[in-house]
Amino acid sequence: MTPGDAFLILELVAGNRLIPNSIFTTLLIKLPSVSPHTSPRLRAGLALRALDAALSETEAPAPAAVLLHKARAVLADPDLSPCFPEHLASFSADDAPSAAVADLKRLVDLEWASLPPSKLEIAAERIVGSEALHLWASADPAQRSKLRLLVGESTARDILNKLQQDASTNRLPQLDHNAPKTKATYVSDCAQQTDRAGSVELNAKADRPQQDTTRHQQESVHGVPSRQLQESSIPGASITSSLLGESIRGKEEAIPARVTGQFAPENIKNHQITGSKHSLMERNSTASTFEWDGLGDSDAERPAAKRQLPSFERITKPSPTAAHKMRNKWSEIQEKTLLEGVQAHGKGNWKEIKMAYPDVFEDRSTVDLKDKFRNLERHLCV
C-alpha cells in the first residue's frame, strides 16, 4: 500500500459521516500516514469529525454549556482550527448555550453536506458515470479489461452494450453542459468566487455525482462494518490509482484550500414589490395543508400521515368547520436526512434524494426538498 493509495482511502472515508470515527481512526493508524494538507476534503473531514465528537455526548445528556465549551476547545485547537472554514472558525454566539449549540450543529451539518466529492468518487464517476462511454470507447483491450475489473462484470456489460448501441447509431453521447450541480459546484457557488481555478477543475471532473458508488459505500458501512473496509477496498484502490493515478494525483497541489468566508451579497434577495402578473394573490384551490399531529419527530414515523387531497365535493361544499390547518414543519430527522441526501447524491438531485428515503420524505415533494435546503443554506450564506 503506497502513501498515495492510503491518501485516497482516507480522503474518501474522512468525508463520509456515516463511517464511524472508530473505523476512521483505525484506518488512520493502520495506513501509511498522509498529509491532510493536500486535500480540503480530508482537512475538513478531520475537523468536522472532531467537532462532531465534541457535540455528541451520547452518554448522558450533557448540559449545553459543557458541549459548547468542548466545541469551542475543538474550534480553538491550533492543529484543527486552520481546517475549519471561516464561519465555523470564527463561530461565536451570544445566545444561550443551548441555542448556540443548536446553531453550531446546524452549521456543522451544512458543512458536512458541502464537502467536495472524494477523488475516488470522482474517479468512479469517470469510469461508470455519464462521461464513462468516452473513456470506454477510447480504451484499448488491455485498458478495458482493467476497467472491467474495476466496475464489475454486469456494469461492464451494461456499458459495453450502450457503447454498441451508440456505435450502431453512429453517435457518441454529447457532453451535457446542463448537468445538475454537484457537491463541488455547490461548494464553489457558496464559497466566494476568489479562486475559480481550483473549483472549476473539480467541477469539470465531477460533472455528475455518482450514485452507485456512494450507495455501495453506505451499504457496506451499515452492513459489514470494519472487516470489509480494510480488506476489500484496498486492491481496488491500488488498481484505481495505478490506472487513473496520473489524472487524479498530482492535481492535489493544484487544489487550493477552500475559501468559505463571507458570501456574495447578491444572494440575498430583498423582497421587493412585484408587479404581480395575475391573480397570484389568490390561493391555488388545489393547495392544501395538513396537520402533523404531535411533535413526534424523534420516534416512529407516523405511518398514515397522508395528505388529504381535496375532493370535488369539498370544493363545491367548503368545509364549514374550516379548521385552520397548520403547516407541516420539518422534523429534525427530515432535516438531517435531507443534508445526508445532499451529501450522498449532490445538491439538485431532489428526485433521487426523495427516492432514496421514501419513508422520511413520503409527504414531501421534490420542490419541498429544494425549498427546505434553500432555507438551510441561507443560515450559512447570509
Place this chain on the structure above:
DNA sequence: ATAGGGTTACGT
C-alpha cells in the same frame, strides 16, 4: 425536473 421569484402563515 429543477431553479428561482413570489406569497402566506407563524413565531416573535
Place this chain on the structure above:
DNA sequence: ACGTAACCCTAT
C-alpha cells in the same frame, strides 16, 4: 410589525 419557514407558481 417584522422576519422567516413553508409553500406556491412559472420559466427553463
